[in-house]
Amino acid sequence: MRLETTVDIAAPPEAVWAFVSDPARVLHFMSGVTRWEVVSDQPTGCGARYRTLMRVGSAEVGSLIEVVEFAENSELAWTSLTGIDQRARWRLRARGLDGEHPHTHVAFRLSYGVAGAGVSGWIAERLSAPQVRQNLRRSLTQLKRQVEQEQLRSDAAGRREQKRTRASFSNL
């Protein structure tokens, strides 16, 4: 089953990337995900491995995944090594940089299934899709809220710093 959800976030790609690439933050915004544990020596980057679980129906379903693509501020993709077959990808694209409202277009793609499961696998994928899709939509909504709040705080801190700098110059 292949699902894709998108969202526009009022922040530069670097701000979004700080969230999606940090395994310590994933559980804060990924809905339905009950585990995202680093199991490799390196916590991020190509080759990083995580043990993941998402509650779907009566079970916590997941995989041991490995990051296979890690292009900063742009693409993060992983594939499963054991457990449920899955491939997933974060795609971040800067939009509106020339205009008044620069933002990041975020797409999250997830393909999952169990190879060799036959008809029951085909049915289970389709029946689980609404819940997984809802989890992904909630996740992106929560990501948007958290990144934009972080961006607001960061912008406010920047403005305060500018004010302090201007004040210190005028006192000279």
Added chain:
Amino acid sequence: MRRHSPAALPRRLVETLAGQIVGHIPKADLDERDPDYIRENLPLLWLVSSLYFRGEVRGLGNIPEDGPVLLVGNHSGGNVTPDTMVFTLAFSTYFGVERPFFQLAHNLVLSAPGLGRLRKFGTVAASHENAERALSTGAALLVYPGGDREAHRPSWEGNHVNFARRKGWVRLAAAHDVPIVPVVAIGGQETALFLSRGEGLAKFLGLDRALRLKVLPISIAPPWGLNIGDFGGHLPLPAKITIEALPPVHLREEFGPEPDVDEVYDHVTGLMQDTLDGLAAERRFWVIG
């Protein structure tokens, strides 16, 4: 003229039948567990568990991440035990099918037509040797000390843990120095109307000696209506199954270097009964949950 007791003929029939059945009981082989087979059947288990039984499994994080562990569960549902299926799915998706996981089952279950495939899921005949071998290989082992006696208890005793003072599991855990994780399930005894264990009838027919069966249960269950023996299984009612794994009990740490079997038995069954009472308090309606 020689006089026969009234039970003589039925007993002879049972012994003949038992001879046939015992000959078909497969030799337990831990190697028959097939992770690929389990993985390919996870979607089917997920469909039945999620849609039919609305399964809910809590506390899997209490089970040690690796190494041997003895999972001790209360048994429900007669010869069709949906809680085992729900738990097997949850365990396999949580820890991965690569983690060895075995379940002990009555010989009759494994020899029943069509149920041979259970061996691929890691179900082996209940015996001390099989339990020892499973734990020696570092596997997780699920046992139901209450066995047939507990699984066929009347529906109105559904919320009682009843291990019938069977304590082999305590000695097993102590001998292998493995943690015990109590696994408490509710809902299985609502999948049919269980009326009686039929212990007197089983004794009268000599089933205990012939087939290690201490019960000849009587229930009302689809599609049979009145179901005596439950040998052919039944169509379970879609009762909501809730399962909770409790924190591990480390015998040496909690009960000293020589754990007292009775003390451990009372402690673990007490914990399980308290949990079962809590789960029962959450339920509002029979079958619906």
